[in-house]
Every structure is written in structure tokens, then in C-alpha cells.
Amino acid sequence: xxxxKIRKYHAPVWDEPLVMQMGKxxxxxxxxxxxxPEIVAAIGQATDLISKSMRRTTAPALPEMSEFEVQRHYLxxxxxxxxxxxxxxxxxxxxxxxxxxxxxxVYQPFVSEIHPLQDPSTMQGILExxxxxxxxxxxxxxxxxxxxxxxxxxxxxxxxxxITRAYHASRGELAQRNEIITTAQAHPCNPATAAAAGFKxxxxxxxxxxxxxxxxxxxxxxxxxxxxxxxxxxxxxxxxPNIKEWVDIVHAAGxxxxxxxxxxxxxxxxxxxxxxxxxxxxxxxxxxxxxxKGGGGPAVGAYGCNEKLIPFLPGxxxxxxxxxxxxxxxxxxxGVARIREFLGxxxxxxxxxxxxxxxxxxxxxxxxxxxxxxxxxxxxxxxEIPGISKGMPDVKGRRLEMTRYSLGxxxxxxGVSCIDIQNRMTDFGVDAYWLSHEPWFIPEPFTPEAGELxxxxxxxxxxxxxxTVCNEARTNPEIVKTAPxxxxxxxxxxxxxxxPEKWATTWRAYxxxxxxxx
Amino acid sequence: xxxxxxxxxxxxxFMANSAASSFQEMLSVAKxxxxxxxFEQIPQDHKFAGEWNFDxxxxxxxxxxxxxxxxxxxxxxxxxxxxxxxAGCWQHYVPAICDEMVTRTEYLTPVWGTPSSDHGRxxxxxxxxxxxxELVGMEFVGLPLYSFGTAxxxxxxxxxxxxxxxxxxxxxxxxxERLAVxxxxxxxxxxxxxxxxxxxxxxxxxxxxxxxxxKSKLSSDVAAVYFDNPNYLGIVESQAQEIADLTHAxxxxxxxxxxxxxxxxxxxxxxxxxxxxxxTTQPLGVHMNAGGGVGGFIATRDNEKYxxxxxxxxxxxxxxxxxxxxxxxxxxxxxxxxxxxxxGKDWTGNSVYLWTVANATYMSLLGxxxxxxxxxxxxxxxxxxxxxxxxxxxxxxxxGSGFFKEFVVNFDGTKKKVVxxxxxxxxxxxxxxxxxxxxxxxxxxxxxFCVTEIHTAQDIQTLINAVAEVTx
Numbered sequence: 001x002x003x004x005k006i007r008k009y010h011a012p013v014w015d016e017p018l019v020m021q022m023g024k025x026x027x028x029x030x031x032x033x034x035x036x037p038e039i040v041a042a043i044g045q046a047t048d049l050i051s052k053s054m055r056r057t058t059a060p061a062l063p064e065m066s067e068f069e070v071q072r073h074y075l076x077x078x079x080x081x082x083x084x085x086x087x088x089x090x091x092x093x094x095x096x097x098x099x100x101x102x103x104x105x106v107y108q109p110f111v112s113e114i115h116p117l118q119d120p121s122t123m124q125g126i127l128e129x130x131x132x133x134x135x136x137x138x139x140x141x142x143x144x145x146x147x148x149x150x151x152x153x154x155x156x157x158x159x160x161x162x163i164t165r166a167y168h169a170s171r172g173e174l175a176q177r178n179e180i181i182t183t184a185q186a187h188p189c190n191p192a193t194a195a196a197a198g199f200k201x202x203x204x205x206x207x208x209x210x211x212x213x214x215x216x217x218x219x220x221x222x223x224x225x226x227x228x229x230x231x232x233x234x235x236x237x238x239x240x241p242n243i244k245e246w247v248d249i250v251h252a253a254g255x256x257x258x259x260x261x262x263x264x265x266x267x268x269x270x271x272x273x274x275x276x277x278x279x280x281x282x283x284x285x286x287x288x289x290x291x292x293k294g295g296g297g298p299a300v301g302a303y304g305c306n307e308k309l310i311p312f313l314p315g316x317x318x319x320x321x322x323x324x325x326x327x328x329x330x331x332x333x334x335g336v337a338r339i340r341e342f343l344g345x346x347x348x349x350x351x352x353x354x355x356x357x358x359x360x361x362x363x364x365x366x367x368x369x370x371x372x373x374x375x376x377x378x379x380x381x382x383x384e385i386p387g388i389s390k391g392m393p394d395v396k397g398r399r400l401e402m403t404r405y406s407l408g409x410x411x412x413x414x415g416v417s418c419i420d421i422q423n424r425m426t427d428f429g430v431d432a433y434w435l436s437h438e439p440w441f442i443p444e445p446f447t448p449e450a451g452e453l454x455x456x457x458x459x460x461x462x463x464x465x466x467x468t469v470c471n472e473a474r475t476n477p478e479i480v481k482t483a484p485x486x487x488x489x490x491x492x493x494x495x496x497x498x499x500p501e502k503w504a505t506t507w508r509a510y511x512x513x514x515x516x517x518x
Numbered sequence: 519x520x521x522x523x524x525x526x527x528x529x530x531x532f533m534a535n536s537a538a539s540s541f542q543e544m545l546s547v548a549k550x551x552x553x554x555x556x557f558e559q560i561p562q563d564h565k566f567a568g569e570w571n572f573d574x575x576x577x578x579x580x581x582x583x584x585x586x587x588x589x590x591x592x593x594x595x596x597x598x599x600x601x602x603x604x605a606g607c608w609q610h611y612v613p614a615i616c617d618e619m620v621t622r623t624e625y626l627t628p629v630w631g632t633p634s635s636d637h638g639r640x641x642x643x644x645x646x647x648x649x650x651x652e653l654v655g656m657e658f659v660g661l662p663l664y665s666f667g668t669a670x671x672x673x674x675x676x677x678x679x680x681x682x683x684x685x686x687x688x689x690x691x692x693x694x695e696r697l698a699v700x701x702x703x704x705x706x707x708x709x710x711x712x713x714x715x716x717x718x719x720x721x722x723x724x725x726x727x728x729x730x731x732x733k734s735k736l737s738s739d740v741a742a743v744y745f746d747n748p749n750y751l752g753i754v755e756s757q758a759q760e761i762a763d764l765t766h767a768x769x770x771x772x773x774x775x776x777x778x779x780x781x782x783x784x785x786x787x788x789x790x791x792x793x794x795x796x797x798t799t800q801p802l803g804v805h806m807n808a809g810g811g812v813g814g815f816i817a818t819r820d821n822e823k824y825x826x827x828x829x830x831x832x833x834x835x836x837x838x839x840x841x842x843x844x845x846x847x848x849x850x851x852x853x854x855x856x857x858x859x860x861x862g863k864d865w866t867g868n869s870v871y872l873w874t875v876a877n878a879t880y881m882s883l884l885g886x887x888x889x890x891x892x893x894x895x896x897x898x899x900x901x902x903x904x905x906x907x908x909x910x911x912x913x914x915x916x917x918g919s920g921f922f923k924e925f926v927v928n929f930d931g932t933k934k935k936v937v938x939x940x941x942x943x944x945x946x947x948x949x950x951x952x953x954x955x956x957x958x959x960x961x962x963x964x965x966x967f968c969v970t971e972i973h974t975a976q977d978i979q980t981l982i983n984a985v986a987e988v989t990x
Binding site: 011016018019020023026027028029030031032033034035036038039040042043046047049050051053054055056057059060061062063064065067070071073074075076077078079080081082083084085088090093095096097098099101103104105106107108109110111112113114115116117118119121122123124125126128129132136139142151152153154155158162165169174175178188189191192193194195196197198199200201203233238239241243244267269270271272275276284286290292293294295296297298299314331336337338339340341342343344345346347348349350353354355357358359360361362363366367369370372373374376377379380381397398399400422423426431432437438439452453454455456458482483484487488489490491492493494496497498500502503504505506507508509510512 | 525527528530532533534535536540541543544545547548549550553555556557558559560561563564565566570571572573574575576577579582583585586587589590591592593594595596597598599601603605606607609611612613615617618619620621622623624625626627628629630631632633634635636637638639641642643644645647648649650651652653656657658659660661664665666667668675695696698699701702705706708709710711712754756758759781782783784785786790805806807808809810811812813820822825832833834835836837838839840843844845846847848849850852855856857858859860861862864865866867868869870871872873875878879881882883884885886887888889890891892893894895897898899901902905906919920940941944949952971972974975
């Protein structure tokens with residue numbers, strides 16, 4: 001039953017042109033420092049400093065705009081971005097408050113204007129924060145060392161795949177151990193990064209309990225097993241209670257065990273990767289630890305491991321001198337040299353450290369409790385809406401911080417799909433919800449995650465909007481199918497997107513394909 | 519560790535439902551008496567029961583700010599000092615509105631969204647792709663990658679998928695930091711997808727690729743030739759067209775790595791035969807951030823041969839149900855790892871999409887004249903610094919011309935080591951150039967200096983005076 005008064009909403013509409021369509025010839029937005037006369041006198045004209053064959057002869061077709069025009073354009077586009085301005089319960093991504101104080105800190109020159117190759121004596125503050133945060137994560141995981149080079153969760157999974165290579169190569173077993181085992185409910189980045197690193201992928205299917213059986217795992221583990229890469233709980237809120245046995249089975253066969261802790265939020269302070277027996281784990285600092293998402297990074301996949309894998313970590317690695325100061329060790333002789341250049345997204349490591357200190361250990365416990373409770377609260381209300389059912393309904397036990405639902409019944413009754421509803425909800429100022437990673441086990445899926453940020457009123461409002469739209473699907477399905485109506489633009493034509501004659505990832509391609517005149 | 523059975527939290531500014539009123543309402547609706555009921559799926563012996571010994575909480579913003587800044591002020595920044603380090607991360611001026619945009623909460627905090635929810639941000643993504651496309655002269659550009667090195671690594675793998683060959687030629691002048699990333703991406707010979715990296719010599723007389731060595735290594739089993747322009751040692755690869763022609767003659771792909779800030783004055787790679795262009799995005803309005811400012815891109819012609827091998831996500835301009843209206847949706851999503859798991863084209867994930875906001879703002883601010891102007895200033899100031907350094911006894915510029923913003927300074931004649939010179943410079947608040955003596959021993963005691971538009975004639979004079987003094 002709808003609890004809230006549904007408020008009026010309309011997205012800002014500026015009908016903003018493309019920046020490439022704006023400006024006038026000769027207008028300037030930024031003037032470079034002018035070379036001093038003594039330099040010109042000594043050096044001459046710049047064009048003479050480039051061999052003729054390498055000089056640019058046609059200027060790039062960039063816009064010519066005043067500074068204010070550029071500023072206003074990108075402000076307009078920011079206003080035309082709903083994101084977290086409304087309510088965003090985007091499941092699997094743990095939408096959190098990104099404390100503003102962290103922006104105040106990391107945009108000061110003592111963070112932003114540090115060159116990664118500076119002498120360590122001039123970077124002690126940064127190295128200290130990295131070291132302090134490493135130590136906090138060691139406590140939360142029980143593992144022995146964390147590095148922050150990976151630029152996101154997928155990059156941390158790739159780190160694991162590369163460390164797996166280096167570890168087995170060091171033992172002369174790599175040619176033999178070329179298989180990585182994962183499950184159908186593991187995030188796609190696990191099989192994808194392992195395959196990119198050269199491994200064969202074995203994906204275990206889910207069974208009745210919501211996870212693959214111990215027998216299924218045993219049937220694929222062998223002397224070819226290089227590693228196991230799994231998440232737990234998965235992103236439908238189901239915890240595999242046999243996970244310790246899984247780890248033992250893989251270890252007994254000589255494989256490594258990696259814990260994709262993307263869904264750490266609901267089990268913070270209860271589950272530690274090392275206690276379960278894992279060799280390594282990954283935390284997403286831009287999700288669980290309060291860093292901003294930026295629409296897709298810069299992010300950090302914090303990668304932690306036990307003593308066994310420390311010799312294989314990518315450099316540079318922060319180390320402590322006897323006097324308590326810090327230095328950077330370039331790399332491990334047998335290790336992965338680099339996953340990516342330099343230390344990683346340092347500002348987000350600082351933000352995550354800051355967030356974790358603001359929370360404290362009891363705050364982390366409270367956040368986990370609130371998140372799981374909020375999910376169970378949502379489940380009660382959502383299952384009262386006709387046409388919505390719970391994914392994997394036969395699995396017993398309360399779900400952790402997420403539940404996946406199905407709109408399959410509503411779709412078969414009304415013809416309105418989960419994507420139609422996703423679009424229509426944006427007409428109420430509610431950010432698009434998450435559907436499901438591939439493969440879809442559940443028809444017409446959606447996956448909300450309440451987390452600890454959103455208030456009960458926000459959560460209720462989100463549910464009320466969904467219920468309003470589900471009611472519309474029965475009374476006025478066209479309004480849902482043709483949504484959005486109150487957004488910046490209307491429903492996109494997605495057929496062009498897969499047609500090589502029509503797709504256009506740049507304005508110059510578009511102009512050619514659609515014969516647009518300047 | 520719960521203070522009470524119901525798990526009643528302590529009110530905290532980051533958590534609305536830490537207030538007892540809403541927490542209790544949720545408990546009651548969800549019919550929870552003991553908070554541990556919610557964790558009934560987890561076997562008891564999986565749960566941590568030990569002591570935490572965790573650092574005390576700092577829920578007060580005032581205390582938190584003080585704690586963090588007290589630690590971070592131990593840093594000495596490139597802004598308060600005079601910095602000549604480049605080598606993969608470069609100090610350029612970041613216009614104020616670039617910072618304004620990337621700290622706007624609308625851009626800073628959201629997840630991906632959809633064309634319906636986040637039209638404005640999707641438009642920024644499209645503008646980023648389009649503006650990069652103008653600079654490099656290519657029609658197909660993806661959303662950014664983690665870094666220059668990861669962009670190059672993926673591009674090499676694209677080439678190997680395109681022509682099913684397993685060898686890439688890379689000049690020995692490549693940035694060792696990036697080469698390490700490339701090696702990671704090229705894999706291990708014991709496993710599938712391995713790509714052999716074959717080094718190509720560079721000419722010690724001018725820093726450019728040694729064409730005869732290149733010719734001797736080109737054959738029909740080469741997937742691609744990769745080179746940077748300008749290269750890591752600052753040198754403009756003026757024989758780029760010849761390299762591309764030789765590469766194409768054996769049916770291999772030409773991959774060129776660029777610093778886009780040079781492209782107002784340097785020829786765009788599409789003009790000299792590049793098939794895949796990669797590069798850094800950090801110089802375009804992003805702070806160095808201790809290395810956290812790095813980002814990369816991949817660009818090609820708009821041709822299915824290339825488009826269907828992109829590992830990235832990318833937005834395409836499309837229409838809506840209303841004639842004339844523009845929308846931006848993902849294209850070729852199904853070939854990404856999100857769409858096809860291990861059967862996709864490599865893999866993607868969270869990247870550095872926020873930096874597209876800074877990059878697009880920066881490229882729009884500069885415009886065609888700004889790019890030419892900043893390129894000219896960098897060329898003149900870097901050549902001036904090199905010329906003045908060469909006047910110091912014992913100091914030589916290894917290749918005195920034909921570079922863009924970085925150049926190699928050799929100190930052999932001073933009988934001093936770069937490491938010692940840099941230590942003395944640091945005492946004078948100068949960050950000297952990157953020490954090359956370990957990575958490029960045949961260049962002797964050399965350092966890679968970076969001079970950009972931020973260095974005035976006076977800054978350069980300060981450097982000259984200091985180097986003259988410490989090399990005496």
C-alpha cells in the first residue's frame with residue numbers, strides 16, 4: 001500500500017546542444033602562458049622546433065567558447081544528471097554518502113599536486129595514509145597486506161588472476177594449472193579477467209539452495225586448478241554456508257582461493273576473508289568504503305592477501321623504515337611488475353581511510369546491521385505489491401543486504417518490462433535501478449540495495465514509486481512503455497546503437513553518417 | 519560486539535536510519551527481535567568473535583579534518599616546490615572550472631545510470647569521445663581506460679585478435695613503468711593468449727626508432743608495432759610515416775601512443791598511418807594526484823574490424839521517440855565483459871569516467887587556438903631549458919632538438935650521479951628530472967626533465983643556477 005504522497009517532479013531541461021555545436025570563431029576560453037621575449041630571442045619560433053613532416057597542418061575542430069560559456073554548459077549537463085540527486089538504490093553498487101570533507105582534503109595541493117615519482121621524503125603524508133589504511137583493512141579481513149594499484153573491482157580481480165599466474169609460475173606448475181573455477185553468480189569480471197590472463201574458465205551452475213554444491217565443486221577440482229574466484233554473499237543476498245569446505249577442497253588440490261568481497265557491506269565486522277581460509281580478497285573503496293563512484297571511477301579495488309602471496313604483489317609497495325618513515329619498494333622479483341602505473345587512485349584511498357575512521361568499528365557494525373535490516377524491511381513491503389516475486393523463493397533464511405526480485409508476473413500480465421519500469425521510475429526523480437548481471441536467472445529482474453545511507457522515508461518513497469508504476473502498468477501501460485516523460489529527453493532509439501551504419505561514438509562520425517553540415 | 523540484542527545503532531551523520539525511531543520501525547515491520555536473526559544464513563563458526571583493537575572513531579568532521587590534514591601536510595607538493603618530473607604523469611595547469619566540474623556532486627557521486635536517468639553525464643561522455651576524436655583524427659573512440667599503460671595493453675591485444683598473430687614490436691625507449699603494464703597484459707607463454715614482446719632498438723644518435731633494426735624484426739607473424747609520439751624520452755618520432763608503411767607492408771597494425779596536449783602542434787596520428795591510437799588523459803585538466811590522476815583512451819577508424827574488438831564501453835549518439843531530440847546510449851555493450859563474461863573482448867569495469875568531465879571541460883576551454891598556443895609554449899620553454907642546461911660545464915643534452923616537453927640531460931661530464939644531484943636539488947626545493955641511470959644504463963648518468971607551460975623563464979633560471987651550483 002502506498003504510504004507517501006507522490007511529489008511533483010520534472011528533470012531540468014536545457015535542450016543543451018553538443019559542445020561541438022557551440023561557440024563562435026575566435027572566441028577564447030583559456031589563454032596559455034606567453035613565452036617570455038628572452039626565450040623567443042634564444043629559441044626562435046616554436047614551429048621551427050618541429051620537423052616539417054610532424055607539424056599539425058589542420059587545426060582540430062574543437063569548440064571556440066568563452067570561459068563562462070564552457071562553465072555554464074557543463075553546469076547545465078550536471079543539472080541534467082539525476083544520479084544521487086533523487087533516490088538511488090542501485091543494487092550491487094552500495095550507494096553511500098560520499099563525505100564532502102574528503103573533497104576539501106584531496107583537492108588541496110598537498111594531495112592533488114604530488115608527483116608519483118617524488119622523493120619519498122616529500123610524500124610521507126600520503127605514504128602514511130596508505131600504510132594506515134592497509135593496517136585497518138588487515139584487521140577487517142585478517143589478511144596480511146593490502147595494495148591499491150587496481151583501478152576498480154574488476155582490476156582487482158585481474159590482479160588476482162595475474163598473481164595466480166606468478167605464483168604457479170614460481171613453482172613451475174603454470175602450464176599444468178591453467179583452470180580457474182568460479183560460479184555463475186560471481187560478477188562477470190571474475191571469469192573475464194581470468195580469461196584475459198590466459199586461464200580456462202570453469203563456471204559452476206547454481207543449484208536449488210542458491211549456490212553450487214560441494215559435489216559440483218569436487219567434480220571440477222583437479223591438479224589443473226589454479227584458483228577459485230567467488231563472491232559470498234552473492235548479489236541476491238544468499239550466503240554459501242559451505243564456503244570453508246570449498247576453500248579446503250581447492251587448497252588440498254594446490255589452488256589459490258580469492259574472495260571477491262564486492263558485497264562486503266552487509267557482513268562488515270562479521271566475516272573476515274582470512275578466517276574463512278581465503279588467500280586473498282578484494283574490497284571496493286568506491287562502494288563499501290565511502291569513496292565516490294564518479295559514474296564509473298576513478299575507483300579502487302583494494303587487493304589484500306596472506307603471507308603466501310605477498311611476494312607476488314605488484315609494485316610499488318609502501319614499506320616502513322626502522323625509524324617509522326615510509327618508502328616505496330619498486331617491485332617484487334617474482335611478482336607481478338605492474339597492473340597499472342604508479343600507486344593507484346591515491347585520493348580515493350585517502351577518502352576511504354577518512355570514511356573508515358569517521359565510522360569506527362562500531363559504525364561499521366551499525367552500517368552492516370542497518371543495511372541488512374533495511375533490505376529485509378524492503379522485502380516485506382515489495383512482496384506485497386502484486387506482480388513482484390522474490391528471486392530464488394525456495395531458498396530459506398533471511399537475505400543479507402540485497403534481494404533480487406522478478407517482475408515476470410507483472411510483465412506476463414501487462415506486457416510492461418523491467419526496463420520500461422526502470423525508465424518510468426526516473427519520471428519520479430528515482431534513479432534507474434539495477435537489473436542483474438549476466439546471465440539472468442530470474443525473468444525481468446531488479447535488484448535494489450538500501451544500504452545504510454537512505455532514510456526510511458527515502459526507502460518508502462522508492463517503494464511507493466515502484467508501486468505507483470506497477471499500478472500504471474495495469475491501468476495505463478502505454479505511459480510506462482513510452483517512458484520517460486518527465487526526464488531531460490524521451491525514450492532513446494536503441495536500434496541505431498547496434499547498427500554499424502548508424503552508431504556514432506564521436507560527432508565527426510555522426511556528421512559523416514547522417515550528412516550533417518557544419 | 520552489539521551493544522544490545524536489537525542492534526540499536528549509535529546515531530551517525532552518514533546513516534539516516536541510525537536514529538532509533540526509524541531503526542525500530544524497520545525492526546518491527548521486518549519482524550526482527552534479535553539483530554542476529556538477520557544473519558541466520560551465516561554459520562556461527564564463520565563469524566569473527568575476537569577483539570578488534572581498531573582505531574577510535576572520529577565521527578566529528580572537525581576532528582576528522584584535523585587528523586587527516588595533520589598527516590597530509592607532511593607532503594611537499596609540486597606547487598610549493600619547483601618540479602621537473604614527468605615520465606608518465608605531468609604537471610600542467612588545471613583550470614579552476616575543471617575542478618569545479620569534477621567536484622560537482624551530480625557528476626561525482628552517481629553510478630552508471632541509464633540514458634533516461636543521467637542524460638547530462640552521458641552527453642559529457644559523448645563529448646569526451648568526440649573531442650578526443652578531433653585531436654587524434656579518429657571517428658571511433660571508447661570511454662576511458664585506467665591508464666595510458668592499460669590502454670596500450672588492451673590495444674595490443676585488440677591487434678592480436680584482429681590478425682591472429684602473437685608478436686608485438688616495441689621500441690626500447692618505452693617508459694619502463696608502462697612496459698611493465700604491457701608485459702602483464704601480454705601474458706605468460708604457458709597460458710593462452712600469450713603475446714611475445716620483441717624490443718626494437720632506438721638510434722643512440724637521435725633517440726628515434728632504429729629503422730634497420732625494425733625492418734629486421736618485421737615479418738608476417740607480427741601482430742602490431744607499438745610506438746609513442748613523442749616517445750618517453752621526449753623525442754618526436756619524425757619517421758612515423760615510414761614506420762607505419764613498413765608495418766602495413768607485413769600486414770600488421772600500427773599502434774601509436776600520444777600525449778594529447780601535444781596535438782595542437784604535432785600531426786595527428788591518423789595523418790601518418792596509425793590504426794589504433796592510445797594515449798593518456800591526465801594532462802587534459804586532471805591533477806597528478808600522486809599518480810591517481812592517470813587515465814587512458816583508445817581510438818580507431820569507425821570500422822567494424824576495430825569497433826568489434828573494443829574492450830571498453832562507449833556511448834553513441836542516437837535519437838529518441840521525439841524527432842530531432844538527441845540521446846546517448848551504450849553501443850556494442852554485448853561484446854563487453856558485462857555482456858558476455860569470459861567470452862567478451864577482454865574485460866572492463868569501473869574506470870576513470872569522472873575524468874571525462876575534466877577532460878571535456880579542458881578541451882572545450884582550450885579550443886583549437888589554445889591547443890596550438892600551449893603546444894608552442896611548451897616547445898619553446900622546454901627547448902630553452904635544455905639550451906641553458908647545456909651551457910653548464912659537464913652537462914649535456916643527449917638529443918638537443920626534436921623533442922616535445924621532455925628531454926634527456928646527461929651529467930657524465932660532471933662526474934656526479936643523478937641521485938646525488940637530485941638530493942642536492944631537493945635541498946633547494948627543486949624536484950629534479952627522473953633518474954634514467956638504472957633503466958637506461960647506456961645513457962650514462964642521465965635524467966629525464968619535463969618542462970611545461972607552468973615553468974616561467976624565471977623558474978628555468980632558478981633550475982639553471984641550482985644545477986650549476988650542485989654540479990660544480
